[in-house]
Amino acid sequence: MTKSSEGDxxxxxxxxxxxxxxxxxxTKPTIEMCRGYGQANLVVVxxxxxxxxxxxxxxxxxxxxxxxxxxPGDPHPKRIAPEADLRTDLPKYRVFKDGEVIDEPIDVMxxxxxxxxxxxxxxxxxxxxxxxxxxxxxxRYGGYLTTIPCVSAGRFHGHLVCSVRxxxxxxxxxxxxxxxxxxxxxxxxxxxxxxxADIGIKDLGKGGSFIHPNAPAAEHPKPGEIxxxxxxxxxxxxxxxxxxxxxxxxxxxxxxxxxxxxxxELAII
Amino acid sequence: MTKSSEGDxxxxxxxxxxxxxxxxxxTKPTIEMCRGYGQANLVVVxxxxxxxxxxxxxxxxxxxxxxxxxxPGDPHPKRIAPEADLRTDLPKYRVFKDGEVIDEPIDVMxxxxxxxxxxxxxxxxxxxxxxxxxxxxxxRYGGYLTTIPCVSAGRFHGHLVCSVRxxxxxxxxxxxxxxxxxxxxxxxxxxxxxxxADIGIKDLGKGGSFIHPNAPAAEHPKPGEIxxxxxxxxxxxxxxxxxxxxxxxxxxxxxxxxxxxxxxELAII
Numbered sequence: 001m002t003k004s005s006e007g008d009x010x011x012x013x014x015x016x017x018x019x020x021x022x023x024x025x026x027t028k029p030t031i032e033m034c035r036g037y038g039q040a041n042l043v044v045v046x047x048x049x050x051x052x053x054x055x056x057x058x059x060x061x062x063x064x065x066x067x068x069x070x071x072p073g074d075p076h077p078k079r080i081a082p083e084a085d086l087r088t089d090l091p092k093y094r095v096f097k098d099g100e101v102i103d104e105p106i107d108v109m110x111x112x113x114x115x116x117x118x119x120x121x122x123x124x125x126x127x128x129x130x131x132x133x134x135x136x137x138x139x140r141y142g143g144y145l146t147t148i149p150c151v152s153a154g155r156f157h158g159h160l161v162c163s164v165r166x167x168x169x170x171x172x173x174x175x176x177x178x179x180x181x182x183x184x185x186x187x188x189x190x191x192x193x194x195x196x197a198d199i200g201i202k203d204l205g206k207g208g209s210f211i212h213p214n215a216p217a218a219e220h221p222k223p224g225e226i227x228x229x230x231x232x233x234x235x236x237x238x239x240x241x242x243x244x245x246x247x248x249x250x251x252x253x254x255x256x257x258x259x260x261x262x263x264x265e266l267a268i269i
Numbered sequence: 270m271t272k273s274s275e276g277d278x279x280x281x282x283x284x285x286x287x288x289x290x291x292x293x294x295x296t297k298p299t300i301e302m303c304r305g306y307g308q309a310n311l312v313v314v315x316x317x318x319x320x321x322x323x324x325x326x327x328x329x330x331x332x333x334x335x336x337x338x339x340x341p342g343d344p345h346p347k348r349i350a351p352e353a354d355l356r357t358d359l360p361k362y363r364v365f366k367d368g369e370v371i372d373e374p375i376d377v378m379x380x381x382x383x384x385x386x387x388x389x390x391x392x393x394x395x396x397x398x399x400x401x402x403x404x405x406x407x408x409r410y411g412g413y414l415t416t417i418p419c420v421s422a423g424r425f426h427g428h429l430v431c432s433v434r435x436x437x438x439x440x441x442x443x444x445x446x447x448x449x450x451x452x453x454x455x456x457x458x459x460x461x462x463x464x465x466a467d468i469g470i471k472d473l474g475k476g477g478s479f480i481h482p483n484a485p486a487a488e489h490p491k492p493g494e495i496x497x498x499x500x501x502x503x504x505x506x507x508x509x510x511x512x513x514x515x516x517x518x519x520x521x522x523x524x525x526x527x528x529x530x531x532x533x534e535l536a537i538i
Contacts, residue, residue: 050320051319051320051323054320054323054324054327055323055338058323058327058335058338059338059348066327069324069327069328079328079420151348178538181537181538182538184453184537188537189537189538268450268453268457268458268537269447269450269451269458269538
């Protein structure tokens, strides 16, 4: 895709952009697309453990804020985008079996079953737009597995994944706390300020986060910068792995579901 | 109980106050007790429809903000007050069978079963303390059934119950919106400002709200006052009635579970 058509894609409405994805015309990350609109992490589980996973989300609400839950077997998120189809409208998926990734397809038509329940969980793109709208610069690192245990629910347990951002000074960091706090459905406020090693993130600069294992090495935070960590919607994927969940479908990191709602529509204040 | 011992009870810690309730020494409303501490609505459902009810809460998060969910059969809310017992530590309960109230006991030991799951949902006492702490006066009405349908989930459907408060002027009403917005786990911001008749509450002044059917007639709002309506944690009780749920236990309106956490500990900002 040329630069100019990528620019066109950015200008699409969420529905137009999802249509492109459905047709296989967009298989890349969504994170810079449809600016201002909410994006959501996807988790699909069999009805058999839907209660346990919904409870896991409720017990870990910053990592897994619930935006919508579909009816068993129904791929359409009726409340937030009734004409969307969770089987085709995300650019890339991950399919887990017994805690291992068995496929990373561009649609999950062949994996869909009548007993599957889809959950859409808010994504940090939400507060990212809001922080950028306030003209606050930051440097984003990847998503990293931490040593913070999630609160378990039934067979679901695992460690928290965090997204990490470095701010250039204290006033910017304070403002980022304020702004992200307005968006609890997009992970809300950071859960850690300071050295990421405190929560088990040993080397930020090392290329290779949990989400983008082949990402290039990132610049280390500099003295005076303030590093903050937010719970990430990738957390259910660590739960799938650590809990050896028999079957689960998620999006591939960064390849989200683009919602019809503006982030500001979902802000708490 | 004399005035002075009621005052003493008010000064109790949540744990001390729950111990009084457990011993049967307090069977009255909790709403003025343990000032500053969170209080929670209780809903207990069989595991068979725990998923549907948890989903109902997630789809109606302002009415039913989830504070804690117990394990099946376990009456102890392990995450927020492990030594508490949901069967005995609320002053009065309601037991529903097929959508009808069959009992209003002071404990539910005889109704407890191995398959019951307890859910604690935030209560408006939370933001009430916060509004009062900001020195904003208001007049509280009861809880009223509205014509606003809840989003259904499985067999759970019903209409929203709202608590209603009149503020004496616009700045106070604005401040109350701001303050309650900080407390999404305590129902958050109002969902209606203006004439309660717009949402089906026809006569505020008529004694007899949904929660306190025998309450004395309340003073009507005066011109210039601003009336605001908040979703209420009594809403699951209308769902039990309207959905004719086979079996459900709740607290009796106003007779809440007193939490160990201060309201401010649970505020979003």
